[in-house]
Amino acid sequence: MSTTTAIPVTNRPARRSGQARTAYLLVWIFLLANAVILQIMFADPSRPANNTLTAIGRFFGLYLGFTLVVQLLLIGRVPFLERRIGMDKLTNWHRWTGFAIFWLVVLHPTFVLLGYSELDRISFFAEIPNLAKQMPVLLGMIAAALIGLMALTSVRMARRRMSYEAWHATHLVVYVMIVLAVIHQIYEGSSIASSSVTQAYWWALWAFAIGSLLVNRLFVPMVRNARHQLRVVAVVPETDTAVSVYVGGRQLDRMRARPGQFFWWRFPGHASWWQVNPWSLSAAPDGRTLRLTAKAIGSTSAGLRDLPVGTKVYAEGPYGALTTAARTRDNTLLIAGGIGITPIRALLEDPDLTGDVVVLYRARTPADAVLAGELRNLVQARGARLHLLTGRTTDGNQPFSPESLRGLVPDIAERDVYLCGPGAMATTVQRSLRALRVPARQRHIEAFRLGV
Template sequence: MYTATSPRVSRMSSARTAYLLLWGFLLVNLVVVELLFVRAVPSHNTLGSIGRFLGLHLGLAMALQVLLIARLPFFERRIGMDKLTNWHRWTGFTIFWLVVLHPTFVLLGFAELDQISFFAEIPNLGGQMPVLLGMIAAGLVGVMAVTSVRAARKRLSYEAWHAVHLLVYVMLVLAVIHQVYEGRSFNASVPASVYWWGLWAFAIGALLTNRLLVPLVRNARHQLRVVAVVPETNDAVSVYVGGRGLERLRARPGQFFWWRFPGHNSWWQVNPWSLSAAPDGRTLRLTAKAIGATSGGLRQLPVGTRCYAEGPYGALTTVRRTKPDAVLIAGGIGITPIRALLEDPNLTGDIVVLYRARTAGDAVLLGELRQLAQQRGARLHVLTGRTSRENQPFSPAGLRGLVPDIAERDVYMCGPAAMADAVLHTLRALQVPPRQRHIEAFRMAV
């Protein structure tokens, strides 16, 4: 029987602690916001009160969103980007509807008070600068929400989508200014002001620290540069990055970095690419498929190009193991963290690798994978062909046929979101416990 070592038990406990902290933070702040609303000076009418109530929750949702995009290492390494991206997406749509409803009820309340129509009240309030800034911020939220709808995401490149979402920083500045002048509930008393602006100071401080200060310090220390560029297939390339003291990054197989190549790409172009080989303290290797302009341009990266990396992030690591045996599942370029995991000496026991690709020729790093599988005594299945009634490797019957004892194994999976959802559905049907499921999907994130 497998007995987890102390560090692994600690890390699993830390994952539960991370979830408890997230939910605890949300619930405690919701309670405080309700108290702020109750204790504040009431509005002139019911419609205005509803608008103020929604506005308070909108401010809280925005502060939570700032923390979610701050890339807090504690949560990134314990919960994983995939699950945090889900939080980010649902928080974003919550903000969108609050942005719609908050000004609507405020305008209705003032229209009733001024005895004019709803539409006549819009220019009346819009003539006040703090309100106008809030309206502009609301418009920017609308733009980001529209471009995040699935149909729009399919038509936008990652680079274009990411550029649009940089507007979040403009929106935040406008929203904070709006709150300074219009926040009746949290400016009503000293304790309320201390709480509210302390919350925002914490959120913005976390954002600046983890997205700007820490990466600047780390990159100045490690002096990352491209040392080799190796084409893998017609549309995939590996980039080797060297630097000083890379072992101090404490990167693990299965994790990823956010990568920038200043001078070769625009400063704002950043992509999350996983390590495609176990870090050895001398180089970091990423492997990317030419999907967008940035990934497609990696093949032309000159050796010596400066590299700017944020990380390491991700919970797809062996420290979360709970069983002696494992299944590694990859879809397309999702093979990169899976290949690195297969190289991890901490991945022991019986190992099965399932690699889903359109054709064997599309299977990136297949030669390395076969060699590693042979060295580790792992069983490798390359699953090709279109999905059809006859070819459903990730259906319950298909997955059980490939790995009959899957419910007794840890399952690591990385691939497209649709494939990840299908695998997760099957794992639930096969009664694989949640603690044994370690999944990261390709989802857009800022």
């Protein structure tokens, strides 16, 4: 499906607003302020530990509880963070926070068990069933086992062997784990219960995290979907493996979606309720329809080709910081890999994308270049330049090496660089951009990474 679109180019350059800096600053203030409060709670003399080992266990337990709160906020899809920091960075934070939780889960019970085994004068392993007789402790142990399961499925080798749908279903147990962890803290959190002030702080913190999750992932999407009544209005195959889905509804202009953003999409009645995928808009929103284009990778994306017209659509969003609001320079370089062309193609329709524009599109073969016809028309209408980079990556074909990028775009350090593509490609490009001294504020990246 190829169309020629006239791009209304404005004369006002879009400049970085400073919203991202504000978001980073608030995140650091939140983390540092809570770290200070946790240290005060740990040092409270009114709740002395039984011995040094249990004191260390309590220390790790406090930070484990707080890290769980942070993880809950990260999976809560807080629009303030999604739109200013971006999905790519938040997914990285989610991943590293998950590994921090795993090690805290190892350290917290280990030191508690060592401390009580010393007090009870029994072995470490004998202390495990001894403490497990207490229901709150047993629930904590179950929560720890669930965290271990999620950590195993997050290891790179395991992720590669699992479909996105299977990985996502496994990580739904995070909600069970959180319930068990909260119950465990209610009954076993001695530092938390040291005073009414610490209790109020701790449960206000959890209320904030759980409230953010419920509001952003349940209540707001329910209200928006009830208002917009989204339905599939057309399904258009683009290649043998890619398909575009056009979604219509009421008052879509009130969604305030921007080119470069994405939604989390569900198709109730066509796929299981828990199957949700983040797909970018592949065309600029026009107030009448939204379009997503997906490649058949998992079972949900492969099934899009068979969606009946009229199928109900449930969407969460819009999210993402890959928009012209992040621009800092007049000229722009857009880089896409595979199906990552979708937000890049939408950005080409954004009237705020002014100045000289260069597009680098990486595809295995020309036939694999999804939306290539539309892309050429948009580039021609805008007076931009398109480089289609094909072929297998070999020693002689390194399209994203510093030398190749400089050869294609000599003034790359003077441009904003937008990138959407697979994680490995994003890592390579970022390494080259650093070597070419492209400032971090000019790099705007969304990579394909697993997220919940």
